[in-house]
Amino acid sequence: MGYYILKRLLLAVPVLFGLTIIVFLIMAMIPGDPATAILGSYATPENVARLNRELGLDRSLAEQYFVWIGNLLQGDFGRSYTLNRPVIDEVLERFNATLILAGAALLMCSILGLLAGIVSAVHQFGWADRVITFVVLIGISTPSFFLGLLLILLFAVSWRVLPASGMFAIYGGGDLPDLLLHLILPAVTLSVVATGVIARLTRAAMLEVLRQDYIRTARAKGLSERRVIYRHAFKVALVNVIPVIGIQAGFVLGGAVYIETVFQWPGIGGMLVKAISTRDLLLVQGGVLVVAASYVLFNLLADIAQYMLDPRLKL
Amino acid sequence: MKTVNLLQRLGRIAVAMTLVLGLAAGGTARAMTPPNVLVVGQIAEPKSLDPHAVTAVNDFRILMNIYEGLVRYKDGTLEVEPALAQTWGISDDGLTYRFDLRPGVKFHDGTPLTAAAVKFNFERMLDENHPYHDTGPFPLSFFFSAIDKVETEGAGTVIFTLKEPYAPFLSNLAYPTGLIVSPEAVKQYSKDFGRHPSGTGPFRFAEWESNSKVVLERNDLYWGDAPSLDAVVFRPITDANTRVAEMLSGGLDLMVEVPPDNVGQFEKDSAFTVYEQAGPHVWFLILNAKEGPMADKRVRQAVNYAIDKKSLVENVLQGTAQVADGPTPPAFSWAYNNDLSPYPYDPKKARQLIKEAGVEGAKLTFYVTDGGSGMLDPVPMGAAIQADLAKVGFDVKIETYEWNTFLGKVNPGLAGKADMAEMAWMTNDPDTLPFLALRTGAFPDKGGFNSGYYSNPTVDRLLEDARRSTNQAERARLYKQMQSIVHDDAPWAFIANWKQNAVTTSQVSGFKLQPSFFLLLSGVSKP
Numbered sequence: 001m002g003y004y005i006l007k008r009l010l011l012a013v014p015v016l017f018g019l020t021i022i023v024f025l026i027m028a029m030i031p032g033d034p035a036t037a038i039l040g041s042y043a044t045p046e047n048v049a050r051l052n053r054e055l056g057l058d059r060s061l062a063e064q065y066f067v068w069i070g071n072l073l074q075g076d077f078g079r080s081y082t083l084n085r086p087v088i089d090e091v092l093e094r095f096n097a098t099l100i101l102a103g104a105a106l107l108m109c110s111i112l113g114l115l116a117g118i119v120s121a122v123h124q125f126g127w128a129d130r131v132i133t134f135v136v137l138i139g140i141s142t143p144s145f146f147l148g149l150l151l152i153l154l155f156a157v158s159w160r161v162l163p164a165s166g167m168f169a170i171y172g173g174g175d176l177p178d179l180l181l182h183l184i185l186p187a188v189t190l191s192v193v194a195t196g197v198i199a200r201l202t203r204a205a206m207l208e209v210l211r212q213d214y215i216r217t218a219r220a221k222g223l224s225e226r227r228v229i230y231r232h233a234f235k236v237a238l239v240n241v242i243p244v245i246g247i248q249a250g251f252v253l254g255g256a257v258y259i260e261t262v263f264q265w266p267g268i269g270g271m272l273v274k275a276i277s278t279r280d281l282l283l284v285q286g287g288v289l290v291v292a293a294s295y296v297l298f299n300l301l302a303d304i305a306q307y308m309l310d311p312r313l314k315l
Numbered sequence: 316m317k318t319v320n321l322l323q324r325l326g327r328i329a330v331a332m333t334l335v336l337g338l339a340a341g342g343t344a345r346a347m348t349p350p351n352v353l354v355v356g357q358i359a360e361p362k363s364l365d366p367h368a369v370t371a372v373n374d375f376r377i378l379m380n381i382y383e384g385l386v387r388y389k390d391g392t393l394e395v396e397p398a399l400a401q402t403w404g405i406s407d408d409g410l411t412y413r414f415d416l417r418p419g420v421k422f423h424d425g426t427p428l429t430a431a432a433v434k435f436n437f438e439r440m441l442d443e444n445h446p447y448h449d450t451g452p453f454p455l456s457f458f459f460s461a462i463d464k465v466e467t468e469g470a471g472t473v474i475f476t477l478k479e480p481y482a483p484f485l486s487n488l489a490y491p492t493g494l495i496v497s498p499e500a501v502k503q504y505s506k507d508f509g510r511h512p513s514g515t516g517p518f519r520f521a522e523w524e525s526n527s528k529v530v531l532e533r534n535d536l537y538w539g540d541a542p543s544l545d546a547v548v549f550r551p552i553t554d555a556n557t558r559v560a561e562m563l564s565g566g567l568d569l570m571v572e573v574p575p576d577n578v579g580q581f582e583k584d585s586a587f588t589v590y591e592q593a594g595p596h597v598w599f600l601i602l603n604a605k606e607g608p609m610a611d612k613r614v615r616q617a618v619n620y621a622i623d624k625k626s627l628v629e630n631v632l633q634g635t636a637q638v639a640d641g642p643t644p645p646a647f648s649w650a651y652n653n654d655l656s657p658y659p660y661d662p663k664k665a666r667q668l669i670k671e672a673g674v675e676g677a678k679l680t681f682y683v684t685d686g687g688s689g690m691l692d693p694v695p696m697g698a699a700i701q702a703d704l705a706k707v708g709f710d711v712k713i714e715t716y717e718w719n720t721f722l723g724k725v726n727p728g729l730a731g732k733a734d735m736a737e738m739a740w741m742t743n744d745p746d747t748l749p750f751l752a753l754r755t756g757a758f759p760d761k762g763g764f765n766s767g768y769y770s771n772p773t774v775d776r777l778l779e780d781a782r783r784s785t786n787q788a789e790r791a792r793l794y795k796q797m798q799s800i801v802h803d804d805a806p807w808a809f810i811a812n813w814k815q816n817a818v819t820t821s822q823v824s825g826f827k828l829q830p831s832f833f834l835l836l837s838g839v840s841k842p
Contacts, residue, residue, distance in 0.1 A: 032719035039454050040370055040688055043722055046762040047457060054452040084363045084509045093525055149556055156564040164560045170528050170548050171349045264552045266526030279719065 005300065012296040016289060023288050024065050027281050033057060034081040037278040055081055068285065078282040082275070087286040090271065095290050097167060098267035101190065101259070102252050104183050109191035109198055109252070110245055116195070117202020117241075118234060121210065129203075136196035144255055148189040148262040155185060165264035186263040190255060194248040201244050205237035239310045246302035250295070348568050351545045353823070353839060356558045356570040360526050360551040363509030366494040367440050367453045371688065372741065375491045376571070376834035377529055377549050381423075382494035382514030385414050385433070385473075386485055388831050393595065393647055393743065394787075395485050399428060399495060399515065400473075409480030409785045414473045420538045422497035423519040430467035435498040437465050437475075447501050450508055458487040480783040482790055486744040517542050517837035526551060542837040562587075562818060568841060569819045569826065571834065575633030575692070581818045592828035594815045595646040596689055597639055597748065598739040600700070600808035603729040605768035608674040615805040617672075618735075619658035621665035621707040622700055628811055631695050636811040641798040642753060643745050644812040646830040649787060650745040652795040655802055657809065665707045678710045682725060682736035687718035689739040691813060697737060700808075728759040728766050735808070736766065743831060745794050750778050753801060769806030 035051035036043045052058050059067075071078060077087035116136070120129045156164035163182050168174050209215065210233055218228045257269030268287055275283035307313050348354040359373045366378045387398040397403075400414035420428040439447045440456040461481035466474045477484065487493055500513035512520045517539065518531035529549040533542050550567065552558040555574045562570045562581075573581065573589070581587045602609040602618065609615055624638040640657040643650060669675055683697035684690060694715065701711040714733070716724060725736045740748045750757065755770040757763025774797055781793040802809075815832055825838045 030720075031723045036722055037719050038370065038452075040722070042370065042455065042457075043726055044762045044764065045727070045759070047454065051452050051454060079506070082362055084365075084368065084506070090525065149560070152557065152560045156566075157560055160564060164564045164566055165552060165557050166550070167527065170354060170550060170566075171352065261554050262557055264526075264550075264554065264557055270526075270553070277717070277719070 001304075005304075008296075008300050008303075012293070015296070016292055019292050020069070020285060020289060021065070023285055024061070024068075024281070027276075027279065027284060028061055030276075030279065032279055034279045034281065037280075038082060068282070077286045080275075080280050080283045082278045082280045083283070087282050090283065091268065091286040091290050094266060094268040094271045094287075095294075097265060098253070098256055098260070098269060099294075100167075100179070101183065101186055101265055101267055102249070102256055104187040105190040105194070105252050105256075106245075106249055108187055109194035109248065112191070113195045113198025114202050114234075114238075114241070116199040118206055118229065120199065120203040121206030122229060124207065132199060136199050139192040140196040142192070144189055144193065145258045145262050147192060148186070148259055151185050151189060152262070165262075167266055186259050186265050189262075190252060190259045193255070194252055197248055198241065198245060202237065202241050205240045206233060209233045209237045235309065239306060239313075242302060242306050242309065246299060249298060249302075253291070253295075347565055350842060351543075351840075353544050353547045353836060353841060354566070354568045355547060355549045355834070355836075356561060356567040357549050357551045358555075358558070358572050359553055361523075361529060361549070364512035364520065364523070364529070365450070365509035366491045366496065367436075367456065368451060368509055369491070370454050372832050375832070377531070378491050378494060378512075379516075379833045380518045380531060380547065380836050381512050381516045381520055382491075382496060383516050384488050384490075384493040384495060385416075386489045386493075388489050388829065388833070391827070391829065392649075393486070393830050394649060395489050398489075405785050409482075409783060410477050412475040412477070412484065414475075416471045416473065417538065418471060420515050421536060422500070422513050422515055423534060424497050424500050424513045426497055426499045427470075428495065428515055429470045430473045431470070432498050433473045433495055434465045434467055435501075436495050437462060439501065440492075447505070450501060450506050453492075455492045458490065458492045459484075480785065482782050482785055483744040483746045490743045518547060521546065540837070543840040544836070547836055565820075568823050569817060571815070571817045573635075573816050573818050575635045578633060578635065578816060578818075586821055588819050588821050588823070590817045590819070590826065590828045591635075591814045592816075592830060593637065593644065593646045594741065594813055594830055594832050595644050595743065596739065596741045596813040596815075596832075597642060597644055597809070598636070598689070598691055598696075598737075598811040598813065599639065599642075600810065601725070601729065601736045601738050601767040602805070602807060603734045603767050604770070604806055605730050607734045608672070608677040608679065609734050609767075611672045611674070612804060613668040613672045614674055614677075615808075616658070616803075617665040617668040617707065618704065618808045619805050620661040620668070621709075622703045622808060622810070623660045624657060624810055625660060627696060627699050631699050632691060632811065634814075635816060636691065636813045639809040639812045641802045641809055642749050642807065643794060643798050646812070647745040647794075650791045650794040652798040654795075655798060658805075662703075662707050669707060669709075676708050676710060678712065679704070679734040680732070681711050681713045682721065682729075682733045683713050683715045684718050684721035684737055685715060687721070687739070689741050689813065690718070690737065691739065691811070693737050696810075700810075725766050726759060726764065728768065730768065738766075739813075741813075741832065745790075746778070746782055749774075749794075749797060749801070750782060753806060754778055767806055769804070771800065771804055774800055774804075 034055060035048045039047055080087050080090060083090055116132045120132050123129050152164050155162040162185055167182050169178050215228060215233055218232050256267055257273060260267040260270040268291060272287045275287060357373055361374045361377055362369050366382055383398050385398060385400040386395040389396045399417055399420060401417045403412060403414045405412055416428060416430060437459060438445050440453045441459060441462060442448060461477045463476045463478045468474060497513035500511060501508045504511045510523055517534055517537045519534045521532045522530040531547045533545055535541060552561060558570055559577050561567050578589060582589050602615050604610055628636050628638055638657045640655045645651045684693050697713055701713055704711050729736060742748050752764040753769055754775050757765040758768060759766055777793045777797040781790045784790050815828060817828055819826055823839060823841045825840050829835060
């Protein structure tokens with residue numbers, strides 16, 4: 001197992017390197033440059049050239065890349081052109097915020113999705129199943145930013161029970177209850193689609209398992225229904241659902257961009273979008289690297305979890 | 316069945332939690348801003364609090380409360396008055412400016428404002444060999460490229476010597492690029508100075524939590540009238556809908572750039588006050604005067620007659636702008652030609668001019684952008700213009716580009732690429748826009764912004780003379796004459812002057828919008 005983990009981590013290194021080259025090339029191919037973005041309407045060829053020179057952007061692409069890699073290997077991610085602060089500071093702060101949001105959303109969608117799926121399967125075609133299916137359908141169909149705005153209008157503007165945006169209160173606050181209060185609406189909005197997907201898949205997986213002979217045997221043996229469902233059926237169904245949760249984690253992380261914009265959540269999605277539009281190459285590289293590395297790690301964890309649930313699987 | 320019980324139990328717990336949460340939240344007087352602290356909703360996260368390092372109005376709004384310049388704009392106008400300089404004198408040849416500084420002024424870090432400090436400020440920006448030049452870059456330093464040298468006389472007098480007469484110099488000093496920062500703070504923080512600002516203004520910097528808030532506190536040692544507010548908190552909220560929601564839910568006291576579709580909503584609500592002010596902004600179409608149908612003046616005038624600007628401003632922009640009549644916005648009241656009026660909406664006259672020029676049914680390429688500072692609502696506006704031009708027989712093809720890409724295509728010139736392109740400018744002096752965009756010497760290959768290649772030697776001469784004169788009445792006369800000629804030559808389709816707007820809760824008092832678009836908060840108060 002340890003050997004397996006090490007192998008996976010080592011394989012990740014060339015992947016990440018390749019990623020940085022691709023990002024570098026794409027950013028170079030997009031028309032425009034940081035100097036034009038910073039100067040905006042004042043971007044005359046003369047001013048742009050001067051600013052590019054000051055930012056070190058008049059060197060060749062290859063040279064810029066090797067300088068960057070060299071700095072990176074010493075732990076220096078460089079300085080953002082547009083924010084004028086070290087890339088690593090900005091990226092870690094923003095990623096931390098996204099982790100909190102995506103983590104909360106994933107927790108919510110996993111627990112709610114699995115529970116809803118189990119209830120749906122156990123009461124197939126019953127009223128609980130129909131209600132859950134209906135709610136899931138609405139959740140999957142509604143665009144996330146629209147839903148987010150609706151929730152803000154309802155809970156923040158009309159009823160005034162939850163904050164409309166932000167991660168913490170602007171004066172005072174900063175503690176855990178404050179964070180949780182601000183986390184509710186964005187996490188719920190973000191998890192809606194994933195909850196729906198996981199619920200439907202769990203339902204299907206459970207229905208599949210509940211038809212198996214060994215379930216009939218377990219009931220015949222006299223085991224309580226709860227034991228049958230959770231200990232025997234659910235555990236087996238979970239093996240098929242975990243990879244989907246893993247994939248949903250990807251969508252949650254990606255969908256976080258819209259949610260971060262609507263709720264002014266200071267996450268990495270919003271940072272990357274802004275960095276790309278202002279051609280802030282170093283910030284884009286730093287952000288993409290951190291997100292990609294976390295993907296690799298998360299995938300590894302998901303695979304290990306699956307293996308631990310079903311020893312029949314080979315690593 | 317056991318699972319149903321489990322679910323029922325979970326359901327009850329969930330309902331109970333919601334109730335508890337709701338009560339707890341309701342009990343904490345949700346969404347009330349703190350007393351005597353003004354919470355301002357901004358459109359973006361600031362880039363830096365070093366005034367020489369930024370270009371965006373968004374950043375200026377915070378900076379004008381922390382720092383001051385040698386001069387400043389008189390309240391409600393774009394004319395300069397003393398600020399950190401008590402008096403000044405200009406030599407007859409317009410090359411030497413002498414400023415006598417106000418005595419006893421200190422920066423927020425306690426160091427004194429001296430002539431040496433002022434000299435440091437300008438040399439840091441302009442001299443590539445200055446030891447702190449690497450704390451830049453300084454994108455707008457070219458505002459002061461006319462400076463030859465800065466000298467001091469004692470601790471209280473600064474003397475600027477210019478390379479050639481440059482009338483906008485005083486106005487540029489009132490602009491954020493001319494604000495005075497504490498040299499000691501720059502030396503202490505070096506590249507991080509932008510996150511630890513130190514100026515002389517009515518508010519001092521307290522805290523900057525990235526992407527969350529910038530907090531300024533009252534400067535009790537301010538040399539002028541100290542503000543009544545304890546603090547100001549700037550919150551960046553990029554999504555316009557969320558910003559409006561925050562304003563409606565009580566999370567903000569003041570919001571700028573109210574989306575046109577929401578202005579009416581705030582106006583009708585007595586809990587809010589809406590403010591409007593014409594600003595030094597022009598939205599126009601650059602027309603390709605070098606080649607194609609637009610090379611003919613009659614066709615350019617036809618475009619101006621064919622577009623229903625009133626409808627555009629009232630319906631597409633929901634009244635948040637007024638129709639423009641020339642290259643100089645009325646906000647520059649001293650230089651604006653009051654005798655001019657906008658081209659009236661006259662499709663018949665447009666058709667007649669098009670027929671005379673022999674370009675009926677011409678195909679036109681129109682560059683449109685999706686955003687950008689001051690571009691208002693460029694996509695619907697582009698579509699409306701295309702429709703208006705279709706009514707007079709033109710076949711307009713729109714090409715839409717993302718803002719930075721758009722600039723990359725338009726700034727080098729429209730020749731061989733397009734017949735028209737959207738553009739907007741916000742400036743601080745009536746010289747800037749025409750000088751950089753309407754002169755023969757400002758063609759793109761010479762480093763200017765005259766992407767339509769308009770050329771009129773009389774206009775060139777008027778602009779150059781106006782720049783060299785330091786007599787405001789004389790400059791005004793020259794600019795008014797220039798506007799008349801440019802209105803007639805129609806190198807651009809003059810569309811709109813943006814009316815900047817803001818909304819506050821009705822409890823906020825003492826707030827006024829400035830024609831400069833600066834957000835000045837020292838006179839504001841709230842319970």
